[in-house]
Amino acid sequence: MQACEPVKVLIVDDQELVRVGFAMVIDSQNDLQVVGQAGDGAQAVELVRQLHPDVVLMDVRMPGMDGIEATKRIGAMQQAETPESPDDGQSTPTRVIVLTTFDLDEYVMAAIHAGASGFLLKNTEPETLLASIRTVHQGNAIIAPTATRRLIRTMLAAERTPDPQAVATSGGGAIGKFPRPTSPSDSHAPLSAAHAVTARPTADPAAHPAGEVQVAGGDEEVPYIDPELDELTAREREVLIEIAHGLSNQEIAEQLFIGLPTVKTHVAHILAKINARDRVQAVVFAYENRLV
Incomplete structure (x- = not known):
């Protein structure tokens, strides 16, 4: 019986010590293998194109291209490169797990909408990190349970603040558009105008x-x-x-x-x-x- 290939993992973080730490934990497992490391989003996109990793651990805040934009580009790249035949062995998509320090990263929801399969806190236990990589590789999604409700409620509280320029009145009631969260980079536009709500x-x-x-x-x-x-x-x-x-x-x-x-x-x-x-x-x- 042929042995299963290890899950290929790409680590993306602008701090080398963080990358090295994650790599040591992941490479200690027989069924997991770190195939590359990147220090920013642009490099991550290029390595995904070259290495075809199964799972990417993606930091959110990085210089240059941040993790949200990189996640969006990885998803778009894979859609463009989808093979015609699903049986050619190359149809398994690269899945992204967003890493966040939580107190600083306020845009994880934007990453989820961008195509990430979930997010973890950077201080998560090694066992949880390893289990999450395996879970995502199997096609499931993960969310840091201790952060989910607080993070999403924080984001929604910001979303419910109406844009004064978008407010219209109807029958005495204000109906406002609520902007979606944007990338940590101020230069990025809102994720999608189609997500504006009334x-x-x-x-x-x-x-x-x-x-x-x-x-x-x-x-x-x-x-x-x-x-x-x-x-x-x-x-x-x-x-x-x-x-x-x-x-x-x-x-x-x-x-x-x-x-x-x-x-x-x-x-x-x-x-x-x-x-x-x-x-x-x-x-x-x-x-x-x-x-x-």
């Missing part, structure tokens, strides 16, 4: 009829930001909320008193209905729509 639902999905939400300060009801929310069944919303709380499939099964295969089916349906690539984007969707 209203957000309340935390309780049952508080208003499907497809409607009361806007603070006004009397009119306007559509949800995400119409996909109305496609979810009541049980799927329950599962989505537990996903946003950081629970695993097994924990969701125990929490909702349902079988594990049923949870997996619900998760698959949720991701399809809300057009989410993985659980990370599902968590962002839940927070943006105030399900949690």
Whole structure:
């Protein structure tokens, strides 16, 4: 029986000591191998093109091209280079794990939207780092559980501050556009104008009829930001909320008193209905729509 090839990892960080430390931990495992190191985003993109790593550990704040822009370019590059045949052995995409110091990096959500498969704190335990690399390589997503709610709520609090130039009034109620987070580099434009929103639902999905939400300060009801929310069944919303709380499939099964295969089916349906690539984007969707 042919031995499995080790998971190829690229480490991207502008601090050499950080790169060396991560490399020592990763190379201590038989099933993992560091194939390269980069000190900035531009070098990371080039090494991904040359080395085709399975997983990239990507710092957010770096001189020159930062981690968010690099993540976006890696995703765009892979889409452009997608082989015609999925069976040629080169179809496995490079997946990105964003590394953050949390207190300084306020733009991790932008990296998630840019295509990252998750994020970890730089002070995470070595065992967690190794397990996360394996998890992401298998096609799943990871989020630092201790940081998820605080980080996303911080980002959403900033997003809910209306842009004065974009505010319009309707029936006495202010309907404002809320800008998406941008890259740590001031020169980068907002991630996508298509993500600008006009209203957000309340935390309780049952508080208003499907497809409607009361806007603070006004009397009119306007559509949800995400119409996909109305496609979810009541049980799927329950599962989505537990996903946003950081629970695993097994924990969701125990929490909702349902079988594990049923949870997996619900998760698959949720991701399809809300057009989410993985659980990370599902968590962002839940927070943006105030399900949690």
